[in-house]
Amino acid sequence: MELYRGTRSVTGSDFRKWALELLTRFVRFDSAFWGMGYMIDEIVVTAFTLHNQPLEMMVNYERWKELDPLVEHLACAPGTTIDMFDVISQEEFSKTEMYKDHSKPFGIEQTLATLAMDPVTRLLNAVSIYRSDPLQYFSPDEKAFMQFITPHLIEAATLNYFHGLLLEGEHGSSIVVSSHDGMLYQVESEVAGLLQREWPEWKGPALPEPLRQKVCGEDFSSYQQCH
Structure with missing residues (x-):
């Protein structure tokens, strides 16, 4: 306790x-x-x-x-x-x-x-x-x-x-924290399921590519192709 x-x-x-x-x-x-x-x-x-x-x-x-x-x-x-x-x-x-x-x-x-x-x-x-x-x-x-x-x-x-x-005021139903290049750092337990419902083939530790592009503004497809 x-x-x-x-x-x-x-x-x-x-x-x-x-x-x-x-x-x-x-x-x-x-x-x-x-x-x-x-x-x-x-x-x-x-x-x-x-x-x-x-x-x-x-x-x-x-x-x-x-x-x-x-x-x-x-x-x-x-x-x-x-x-x-x-x-x-x-x-x-x-x-x-x-x-x-x-x-x-x-x-x-x-x-x-x-x-x-x-x-x-x-x-x-x-x-x-x-x-x-x-x-x-x-x-x-x-x-x-x-x-x-x-x-x-x-x-x-x-x-x-x-x-x-x-x-600190980061209110919301689900929180994802990633590095500057879109690599996950901390994820609330229910978030992985939400991400897979949206992108069924997705697995970490990088954010799904469409989401990563919105967050980072760069093409990260080469990472997913290699892994």
Whole structure:
């Protein structure tokens, strides 16, 4: 209940950081990552929040993301919480260059990760929690809890975001927020269905071409043809 109460009391820029701090009351972790973005041929992160990690962690991760053994498994099983050691043994992972250059220096010894993606808009959220002790494994109950709570974290963050827009005077029955080039950023839950009723073949993460042209004033058909 406190999570959803926070959607109205916590400012949008602070909400994800606040929610991750709240999460520490229910499952122990030392640091965390919460990313937003979309997936076409690969996962693209457009915004993120870190808990007890420096920005340098994400900068360094760019060097290793294509070798991250978790990524492919998360992309193939949206909504499922995965432990790093479900994918690769701890002994094997500790021998990799990614572990030596990235995970160990940033205190990422244990990882539980969950990716949630809307199949129509292709917008995604990814939440990962980390422990710095190589012997403090996540339990099956903690894994089940993260699979349960992650959709609530995402829904609460979405409600918080649109509540902020309404306070700023953006009143209306449905709200879509996109980047300058027509890529979706936030979408209210009922909007995807409305867009598909108007454009039955449409799928995100770009706005439907006729709508994108009205918003951006440029031809974006090459994107849709390629994807």
